[in-house]
Amino acid sequence: MNISKLEQPIYVTRPLMPSYDLYTEKLKDIWSSKWLSNQGPQHIELEDKLKAYLDVDHLSLFNNGTTALTVAIQALRLQGEVITTPFSFPATTHALTWNGITPVFCDIDPHTMTIDPTKIEGLITSKTSAILGVHVYGIPCHVEEIERIADRHGLKVIYDGAHSFGAMIDDKPIGSFGDITMFSFHPTKLFHTSEGGALVCADENLKQRIDLLKNFGIKNETEVIMPGINGKMNEMSALMGLCVLDIVDGERDRRAQLRQLYLEGLANIPGVSVVAVQDNVINSQQYMVIRINEDEFGQSRDQTYDNLKSYNILARKYFFPLISDYPCYNQLPTAAADRLENSTVISNQVLCLPFYGELKDSDIEVICQVIKSKRSCYE
């Protein structure tokens, strides 16, 4: 193999950038209106367009996904304990903690890597108020089983859908499951607003409560009716979202092509498997994830990560470590590794590979060659 260290790093992702001229042209409207935040025209237009795009009843924009999730928990008046997955980004569990709720970690299904519904009921106590699942890498949770369990025990359901923008289960939009779904519009996400997020729900009263909570609880000029927070999206971010929304389908199509190239390049390597969504699911194309089985591949995930890094290819170990292993959570009774066997094994196997539309076909070839070679640049 005669690949040498790349001069420019290949990152795991790059934000989707709209045309600078288009953005700045539209920015003039914001400048002349002097309306920079608080439900301005860009905000209204983006909410409408996203509601249609995601095919949901109600959508509220936020300044980021973490605030949105924190507000979702408030909006549903959750308390006590919430059953969740340790295999996610820190924000999922932190949003519970910021609401004074004790996270209860549930192990994941070894195939989908989402919360294992067969292990949820054993964790329910008199204090449990909800289930918080994550459609990790855009792979939907076992939504029907979770709904049945929630109905049986009178629990609410929230989904962290940060990775699942545009995903569908059969012909149902991903945001139509559970009481509330959160989306993140951070630049690392397929669709972004530079920073931003949203909550979607089907209940109109809930939407009203969410909108009050994200704006200090202000009902009108003389009435503040609940202790809200500032979760508002500004007009420059909303405009970014409108510009990115116009090009997001093209980006998703290109990523689907890249995924195909990865599948070909990584086929028939014992111990290396490409993570896929279920057959009846439309892929959000948020991440390109592989799992490395060290015994079969003869090399650990960490060694493969280091090899890629030596060539200046910057993959990421999402999600390692588990949230339950953070010092702020590892003393919880449900954080013990022997109760989270699948999560522990999988967080040591997964590797997110570079995945964004601007990558060249030849980049994918190089990345697959490096993985296959099991060597660093210096060997």
Ligand SMILES: *Cc1c(COP(=O)(O)O)cnc(C)c1O
């Ligand atoms: C990105 C992400 C978040 C946080 O979203 P922000 O918009 O960055 O606050 C939450 N959960 C998951 C799973 C994420 O990937």
